[in-house]
Amino acid sequence: xxxxxxxxxxxxxxxxxxxxxxxxxxxxxxxxxxxxxxxxxxxxxxxxxxxxxxxxxxxxxxxxxxxxxxxxxxxxxxxxxxxxxxxxxxxxxxxxxxxxxxxxxxxxxxxxxxxxxxxxxxxxxxxxxxxxxxxxxxxxxxxxxxxxxxxxxxxxxxxxxxxxxxxxxxxxxxxxxxxxxxxxxxxxxxxxxxxxxxxxxxxxxxxxxxxxxxxxxxxxxxxxxxxxxxxxxxxxxxxxxxxxxxxxxxxxxxxxxxxxxxxxxxxxxxxxxxxxxxxxxxxxxxxxxxxxxxxxxxxxxxxxxxxxxxxxxxxxxxxxxxxxxxxxxxxxxxxxxxxxxxxxxxxxxxxxxxxxxxxxxxxxx
Amino acid sequence: xxxxxxxxxxxxxxxxxxxxxxxxxxxxxxxxxxxxxxxxxxxxxxxxxxxxxxxxxxxxxxxxxxxxxxxxxxxxxxxxxxxxxxxxxxxxxxxxxxxxxxxxxxxxxxxxxxxxxxxxxxxxxxxxxxxxxxxxxxxxxxxxxxxxxxxxxxxxxxxxxxxxxxxxxxxxxxxxxxxxxxxxxxxxxxxxxxxxxxxxxxxxxxxxxxxxxxxxxxxxxxxxxxxxxxxxxxxxxxxxxxxxxxxxxxxxxxxxxxxxxxxxxxxxxxxxxxxxxxxxxxxxxxxxxxxxxxxxxxxxxxxxxxxxxxxxxxxxxxxxxxxxxxxxxxxxxxxxxxxxxxxxxxxxxxxxxxxxxxxxxxxxxxxxxxxxxxxxxxxxx
Amino acid sequence: xxxxxxxxxxxxxxxxxxxxxxxxxxxxxxxxxxxxxxxxxxxxxxxxxxxxxxxxxxxxxxxxxxxxxxxxxxxxxxxxxxxxxxxxxxxxxxxxxxxxxxxxxxxxxxxxxxxxxxxxxxxxxxxxxxxxxxxxxxxxxxxxxxxxxxxxxxxxxxxxxxxxxxxxxxxxxxxxxxxxxxxxxxxxxxxxxxxxxxxxxxxxxxxxxxxxxxxxxxxxxxxxxxxxxxxxxxxxxxxxxxxxxxx
Numbered sequence: 001x002x003x004x005x006x007x008x009x010x011x012x013x014x015x016x017x018x019x020x021x022x023x024x025x026x027x028x029x030x031x032x033x034x035x036x037x038x039x040x041x042x043x044x045x046x047x048x049x050x051x052x053x054x055x056x057x058x059x060x061x062x063x064x065x066x067x068x069x070x071x072x073x074x075x076x077x078x079x080x081x082x083x084x085x086x087x088x089x090x091x092x093x094x095x096x097x098x099x100x101x102x103x104x105x106x107x108x109x110x111x112x113x114x115x116x117x118x119x120x121x122x123x124x125x126x127x128x129x130x131x132x133x134x135x136x137x138x139x140x141x142x143x144x145x146x147x148x149x150x151x152x153x154x155x156x157x158x159x160x161x162x163x164x165x166x167x168x169x170x171x172x173x174x175x176x177x178x179x180x181x182x183x184x185x186x187x188x189x190x191x192x193x194x195x196x197x198x199x200x201x202x203x204x205x206x207x208x209x210x211x212x213x214x215x216x217x218x219x220x221x222x223x224x225x226x227x228x229x230x231x232x233x234x235x236x237x238x239x240x241x242x243x244x245x246x247x248x249x250x251x252x253x254x255x256x257x258x259x260x261x262x263x264x265x266x267x268x269x270x271x272x273x274x275x276x277x278x279x280x281x282x283x284x285x286x287x288x289x290x291x292x293x294x295x296x297x298x299x300x301x302x303x304x305x306x307x308x309x310x311x312x313x314x315x316x317x318x319x320x321x322x323x324x325x326x327x328x329x330x331x332x333x334x335x336x337x338x339x340x341x342x343x344x345x346x347x348x349x350x351x352x353x354x355x356x357x358x359x360x361x362x363x364x365x
Numbered sequence: 366x367x368x369x370x371x372x373x374x375x376x377x378x379x380x381x382x383x384x385x386x387x388x389x390x391x392x393x394x395x396x397x398x399x400x401x402x403x404x405x406x407x408x409x410x411x412x413x414x415x416x417x418x419x420x421x422x423x424x425x426x427x428x429x430x431x432x433x434x435x436x437x438x439x440x441x442x443x444x445x446x447x448x449x450x451x452x453x454x455x456x457x458x459x460x461x462x463x464x465x466x467x468x469x470x471x472x473x474x475x476x477x478x479x480x481x482x483x484x485x486x487x488x489x490x491x492x493x494x495x496x497x498x499x500x501x502x503x504x505x506x507x508x509x510x511x512x513x514x515x516x517x518x519x520x521x522x523x524x525x526x527x528x529x530x531x532x533x534x535x536x537x538x539x540x541x542x543x544x545x546x547x548x549x550x551x552x553x554x555x556x557x558x559x560x561x562x563x564x565x566x567x568x569x570x571x572x573x574x575x576x577x578x579x580x581x582x583x584x585x586x587x588x589x590x591x592x593x594x595x596x597x598x599x600x601x602x603x604x605x606x607x608x609x610x611x612x613x614x615x616x617x618x619x620x621x622x623x624x625x626x627x628x629x630x631x632x633x634x635x636x637x638x639x640x641x642x643x644x645x646x647x648x649x650x651x652x653x654x655x656x657x658x659x660x661x662x663x664x665x666x667x668x669x670x671x672x673x674x675x676x677x678x679x680x681x682x683x684x685x686x687x688x689x690x691x692x693x694x695x696x697x698x699x700x701x702x703x704x705x706x707x708x709x710x711x712x713x714x715x716x717x718x719x720x721x722x723x724x725x726x727x728x729x730x731x732x733x734x735x736x737x738x739x740x741x742x743x744x745x746x
Numbered sequence: 747x748x749x750x751x752x753x754x755x756x757x758x759x760x761x762x763x764x765x766x767x768x769x770x771x772x773x774x775x776x777x778x779x780x781x782x783x784x785x786x787x788x789x790x791x792x793x794x795x796x797x798x799x800x801x802x803x804x805x806x807x808x809x810x811x812x813x814x815x816x817x818x819x820x821x822x823x824x825x826x827x828x829x830x831x832x833x834x835x836x837x838x839x840x841x842x843x844x845x846x847x848x849x850x851x852x853x854x855x856x857x858x859x860x861x862x863x864x865x866x867x868x869x870x871x872x873x874x875x876x877x878x879x880x881x882x883x884x885x886x887x888x889x890x891x892x893x894x895x896x897x898x899x900x901x902x903x904x905x906x907x908x909x910x911x912x913x914x915x916x917x918x919x920x921x922x923x924x925x926x927x928x929x930x931x932x933x934x935x936x937x938x939x940x941x942x943x944x945x946x947x948x949x950x951x952x953x954x955x956x957x958x959x960x961x962x963x964x965x966x967x968x969x970x971x972x973x974x975x976x977x978x979x980x981x982x983x984x985x986x987x988x989x990x991x992x993x
Contacts, residue, residue: 024474031476180382184389191720194727196684198691199719202702206712210403211396253801254838258852258904259827261820268855272842291492298691305495312502321502329491329499336490366761368805370818 056316069317070327080147080302090150093127124161143219147302156293159228160286167236174241192234197295200227205299224296232289239281243274283343287336304328409710422704424695426611437705444697445722451686451696455621456679462626467633488627493685496624500616501692511603520596522604528615532608533592545588552581613694621682628678636671669741676734683726750778751812751907751939758807760793767793769963775941780934782950783943785960786986791943795910799830811908831901835913837893839885846881849900871899875929891922895929911942951975959983
């Protein structure tokens with residue numbers, strides 16, 4: 001099968017091309033038809049025949065989607081069993097990351113460094129304090145009432161924020177000159193990378209309580225978060241290691257010659273370059289991590305996916321699995337799609353910068 | 366040559382490493398102590414003797430005979446085999462679909478490119494678990510009941526209770542079957558060696574090699590036909606006989622295949638696009654046919670790019686096979702890390718065994734990839 | 747003003763595996779003057795230079811800079827490097843920082859200068875080496891000669907007592923070579939102790955107070971530049987000068 005090249009296409013027109021490549025044309029028309037048909041079916045189901053307001057399943061048009069189910073349950077899907085009067089706290093926690101991110105992306109914003117530091121240190125602590133309450137006049141909300149999108153965000157952001165610093169330390173230790181440290185780290189990283197996340201979560205719920213001193217307890221979300229953190233830190237560490245190895249030896253030598261010590265060399269010279277070099281890889285790890293948060297249903301947590309799954313067995317709304325999963329799918333898909341585009345744009349940008357650099361140095365030598 | 370500075374540096378490095386090992390050792394001792402105390406407080410026994418004790422629960426699907434009187438050891442093996450079966454089927458199906466999609470991604474037909482790109486973008490940006498639950502919901506809901514099962518050529522049936530396939534009866538034929546399979550394998554191996562030797566000398570493979578490979582194929586076909594196939598038969602409320610695949614199993618394989626095929630498609634696309642256009646044109650200028658170009662010019666370098674990330678994806682499939690637990694299919698994690706652990710309370714032993722299985726499987730994939738890379742590196746030189 | 751910093755090297759030997767790169771080098775390098783180190787490639791001159799600030803490990807022998815031994819204890823070594831600036835053949839500018847930040851990074855992070863003070867000093871230095879107009883650019887946007895001058899400014903920002911140059915002009919086109927050499931000539935007049943590994947014999951002849959000629963890991967000849975270039979004593983130096991052409 002060969003492409004009709006444009007030089008052949010222009011003089012004789014579409015019909016002639018169709019005559020010259022009958023199979024290819026047939027395939028094209030067929031596929032176009034399939035695509036159109038699919039689009040029509042989806043639009044028909046999701047929009048035209050859909051029901052938006054109803055008290056139960058019986059009130060929905062069976063020919064179309066029953067979005068009334070989703071709309072009815074939306075507060076629960078978003079916050080789980082978080083008490084209604086306290087939901088403003090959850091709103092703050094949910095909206096803070098996008099707001100911080102937008103601020104950090106604003107051009108020429110001087111406080112970017114502070115936002116990144118705040119996002120990694122202050123936000124998790126503040127969010128946890130705000131959500132669980134028990135101090136500052138806020139009533140205590142036990143963590144088994146957290147759920148839905150809120151829990152997904154807590155687990156996802158929590159695991160990333162905790163695993164990132166751990167991954168940096170692991171990557172440095174992985175490249176250490178001390179064989180004992182290096183081999184221990186390799187063992188640690190390969191262990192977590194070789195384990196299925198399902199088993200990791202099982203293990204963290206079964207084994208972690210055994211490892212802790214007697215009388216010391218962590219809540220179930222805490223256990224799951226620990227497992228997910230260790231798991232994703234191993235993957236992130238390998239990504240960051242690639243970045244560290246991409247920074248030339250000349251950079252370290254120049255820093256040493258300026259009398260930077262090891263940690264300052266890493267902080268000011270090597271890490272900024274390494275992380276920038278593997279930013280696409282880091283974003284891809286975030287996507288994977290976000291998708292992996294769904295696994296917490298295995299240890300009985302009600303994240304977005306699990307709370308929707310649970311709602312499917314509501315007697316008033318039976319048989320609406322498609323609607324429920326499409327709703328969850330749209331949320332995950334939007335997040336992952338946007339991030340993967342960010343990642344591929346970063347990659348394209350980087351290869352362009354590298355090319356420019358080569359042209360410039362090439363022209364001056 | 367080692368001078369005084371190196372000696373000092375070595376001493377320092379030794380002390381630093383000793384400190385690292387000491388810290389890790391202390392942590393390990395602390396954890397071990399806590400574990401022992403906690404296990405005693407909960408009244409849990411330890412040791413591997415439970416492997417020879419009766420498990421007392423049934424497994425819905427197993428490749429070896431398992432019943433309520435089987436030992437935990439047998440349950441472990443059955444779970445492991447189920448995990449391997451899921452992984453193997455998932456890998457094969459995802460690879461086939463992935464290559465098809467990957468080639469379609471770079472096809473000259475714009476609608477085909479557009480559709481496959483849409484598929485890839487849609488599928489890989491959704492969590493695998495969502496795929497699985499969606500598939501399970503779809504399969505359970507849209508398939509007919511046993512009574513109205515869809516017949517596939519009268520020998521296989523599909524209903525909302527599962528997929529029923531014919532299965533050979535292994536009774537007194539087992540030995541015959543095994544020896545026939547062994548003979549076929551030996552013949553194929555000899556044929557392969559002869560073939561390779563001839564190729565490395567630049568000669569056509571000898572007639573014997575062709576004869577042997579044809580013979581082994583013939584033997585295989587004979588064995589397949591000669592077997593005593595048992596076709597599932599409707600009796601009462603369910604089909605009897607043959608092989609029954611649970612709907613959980615079918616939806617698991619479907620989810621694993623469709624999800625991972627999207628990733629494999631992207632890997633394949635990147636591999637094909639990594640082959641320089643100039644090389645293709647140079648080969649065409651040499652007068653090679655388009656099939657020869659594909660076989661000699663595009664595939665070898667593309668494979669070099671494709672294999673390492675695909676091996677990574679295989680590791681992912683092996684690990685993701687444990688999602689069987691979520692839909693209730695009895696894989697290793699489900700029957701061993703789940704039910705067996707609940708019943709025996711031997712947390713340390715069972716977790717260690719399960720971890721060891723997955724680590725060994727991942728290490729095997731890594732070693733195979735390494736071997737491939739080494740071979741490719743040799744060819745390049 | 748304090749006395750200029752001199753360098754004392756005693757029987758310095760270095761092995762790379764079984765190959766001996768430096769064979770017991772002993773030399774006194776005068777403080778406040780410019781010493782040029784030359785010799786054929788592979789003669790060990792760069793290795794020797796990199797030993798001076800401890801970037802390269804060595805096996806036996808001692809080095810003292812301004813009376814302080816170049817030790818192997820990391821903290822002491824880091825402290826000593828504060829007084830020893832270095833300029834590399836491949837510039838090694840920090841690509842993620844602007845020219846100005848390249849120069850201010852070390853004073854701000856290591857000497858804890860305030861940003862404003864550090865930037866004022868940096869602008870003065872950039873003015874001095876003639877790249878002040880490029881202060882806000884990233885290194886990738888600079889020509890080779892500009893990069894090397896920024897690298898010199900970066901080294902100067904720590905106000906070092908000794909400056910080491912490792913073939914600073916080898917990666918440059920002829921036009922840029924002159925820009926960089928002019929800056930170095932200017933510096934040499936200022937009275938910093940300079941040790942320069944270079945093939946620029948014109949520079950050596952004009953600026954150096956002494957020339958050290960190295961071959962096969964040894965210092966074969968130590969001479970005033972005039973004497974070295976008009977009548978080198980050793981056969982090896984003669985053939986080297988003949989190969990490289992008259993300065």
